[in-house]
Amino acid sequence: MWNKSVFEKELKAVFDDFVEDSFLKQTMAYSLFADGKRFRPLLLLNVYDQMSKEEDAVSSEIAVLFAASIECIHTYSLIHDDLPCMDDDDMRRGKPSSHKAFGEAEALIAGDALLNLAFEIMSDAVVRDGGNFSAKAMAFIAKNTGARGMVLGQSLDIQENGALGIEEIERINSLKTAALIQAAVCGGAILAGADEEFVSKSERLGAYIGQLFQLTDDLLDVDNESADGKTYPVVLGEKKTKLKIETLNKEAQNLADEIGLFVLKDSIANIVNRTY
Ligand code: GRG
DSSP, X not given: OOOHHHHHHHHHXXXXXXXXXXXXXXXXXXXXXXXXXXXXXXXXXXXXXXXXXXXXXXXXXXXXXXXXXXXXXXXXXXXHHHSTTTTOOSEETTEEOHHHHHOHHHHHHHHHHHHHHHHHHHHHHHHHHOSHHHHHHHHHHHHHHTTTTHHHHHHHHHHOXXXXXXXXXXXXXXXXXXXXXXXXXXXXXXXXXXXXXXXXXXXXXXXXXXXXXXXXXXXXXXXXXXXXXXXXXXXXXXXXXXXXXXXXHHHHHHHHHHHTXXXXXXXXXXXXXXOO
């Protein structure tokens, strides 16, 4: 099973391999190596590891390149989300957010560069691998993080002002947060050579995990005033949110058992019990 400290070393090596020394590299590294949980790349690697006995699986070096790319996409989204024109957050990952440290223009560019880097690393991996599964994984990740996925979720989120209905909140959460988590889970499965049927079941599991992640995040952040009627606890209260988390937890654990993705059972439990 992969853990954070092993992945951390791989991420650093990939980053140094692909990015030349410059001030831009420093601004990218400031956010990328700022003690994130690495939840999404570890999902990808652990799913890949459990399933990679399939003969079509890509090599583990290729899977690591995809995991690093997922973390670059996640980090870019956090840098951009923190900007004054979006959520306007001063702190991220325990230190001043990128625009607080370097100014808005540099933060915008660091985010752009991380997004581009993710696709540079993945396309390099696809060429190196030469097979269909790495290309399919990249296409899946591109779809789920772009204008049909995470970016659409962010767009819907910023268009909405004031209280939302539960269905709208769930739609935004499923795009803004869950789409990237699904990309990690399904990316790992595709790289391991999974067929379409399995990928669509793991997509459903990724959706549960994404919803759970957002709801536990909202509970931890319940005093955040910028949430402004757009979260489950604000609209339904903490008690109903906790009940929803219990239901989602059971559904996710059952589905993980049903499709045999036992490696995700601990990840699901860790989300439900997380304190940060
Ligand atoms: C700017 C295009 C664009 C998208 C941004 C991901 C996102 C969409 C916004 C970030 C704000 C937010 C609260 C997103 C919900 C997902 C979430 C809780 C992200 C934080 O992820 P963690 O807790 O962070 O895994 P670390 O730092 O541990 O990686």
